[in-house]
Amino acid sequence: MFLASVKEAESYGANVLMLYTGAPQNTRRKDIEELNITAGWEYAKKAGIEEIIVHAPYIINLANTIKPEIFELGTSFLRKEIKRTAAMRGRILVLHPGSHLGEGVETGIAQAVKGLNLVLNDNEDDVYIALETMAGKGSEIGASFEELKMICDGVDKKNRLRICFDTCHVHDAGYDLVGDYEGVWQEFDRLIGIDRIAVIHVNDSLNPRGSHKDRHANIGRGYIGMDILKRIVHDERFTDVPKILETPWLSEGASGKKTIPPYKEEIAEMKMGGFEAAMGGTFRQEERIKKQNIE
Ligand code: FE
Ligand code: FE
Ligand code: ZN
Numbered sequence: 001m002f003l004a005s006v007k008e009a010e011s012y013g014a015n016v017l018m019l020y021t022g023a024p025q026n027t028r029r030k031d032i033e034e035l036n037i038t039a040g041w042e043y044a045k046k047a048g049i050e051e052i053i054v055h056a057p058y059i060i061n062l063a064n065t066i067k068p069e070i071f072e073l074g075t076s077f078l079r080k081e082i083k084r085t086a087a088m089r090g091r092i093l094v095l096h097p098g099s100h101l102g103e104g105v106e107t108g109i110a111q112a113v114k115g116l117n118l119v120l121n122d123n124e125d126d127v128y129i130a131l132e133t134m135a136g137k138g139s140e141i142g143a144s145f146e147e148l149k150m151i152c153d154g155v156d157k158k159n160r161l162r163i164c165f166d167t168c169h170v171h172d173a174g175y176d177l178v179g180d181y182e183g184v185w186q187e188f189d190r191l192i193g194i195d196r197i198a199v200i201h202v203n204d205s206l207n208p209r210g211s212h213k214d215r216h217a218n219i220g221r222g223y224i225g226m227d228i229l230k231r232i233v234h235d236e237r238f239t240d241v242p243k244i245l246e247t248p249w250l251s252e253g254a255s256g257k258k259t260i261p262p263y264k265e266e267i268a269e270m271k272m273g274g275f276e277a278a279m280g281g282t283f284r285q286e287e288r289i290k291k292q293n294i295e
Contacts, residue, residue: 001035006043012263019053020055026059027073051242053094056081062098063098065103082119091127093128136174165197167205218248245267
């Protein structure tokens with residue numbers, strides 16, 4: 001599975017990739033021994049792939065206060081997922097902060113903080129949890145920078161927390177990347193700190209700003225647009241930050257079946273513009289993390 005992901009990323013001209021350690025919708029996972037890590041990395045090095053990012057499955061909900069067994073599943077899965085990420089030589093584990101399910105934002109945030117502390121306080125792996133900025137669909141927490149800050153503030157091991165900045169989600173949450181690009185970064189920097197961004201998910205959005213829909217569009221085919229997404233990819237502040245596309249596959253003709261991955265063309269397009277920074281980032285996670293230890 002790992003080797004196949006690496007080969008796929010290579011075919012797109014990527015030098016970084018994000019993967020799930022199994023199906024994103026469930027928590028069934030193979031043993032670490034079965035992941036074929038050595039073969040995957042041998043191939044990756046030759047293909048120029050230097051970094052892998054792991055994304056935790058969607059169904060983990062650390063903000064759940066209604067069903068203790070779901071919260072418990074979330075924390076026990078996350079403990080193992082950190083181990084798997086470390087075994088796969090990943091440094092960054094992307095996690096959705098969770099949904100409060102009607103119990104209120106503060107209750108949800110307190111529960112997510114509790115879960116993160118349960119998982120991190122007795123863990124010493126060299127893995128960072130990158131909380132993803134969310135679109136605010138349903139009862140998702142972490143759609144505003146304030147909410148993400150509250151989670152970061154509540155976690156004991158602050159240095160283990162990072163942010164995954166998803167452009168579609170931030171736009172859907174209401175932030176005006178198109179009309180007030182610098183204003184959004186200033187606000188993010190004031191509340192959380194730009195140095196905390198460990199991954200950027202580069203996606204266009206099918207819906208207008210503030211729609212809270214979370215439907216990704218291909219680059220240049222949504223409400224954010226090519227110019228702003230290119231500006232982010234080539235922004236010097238993010239040169240060393242890996243950039244991951246989560247854009248939808250394309251369908252061939254009128255069949256409606258999505259069979260064509262857009263990534264090769266989108267990566268090539270994003271690289272254009274005469275900038276040093278390439279899609280995927282010239283990533284030096286080690287140096288970057290050393291620079292930005294947060295206590
Ligand atoms: Fe995500
Ligand atoms: Fe994302
Ligand atoms: Zn999304």
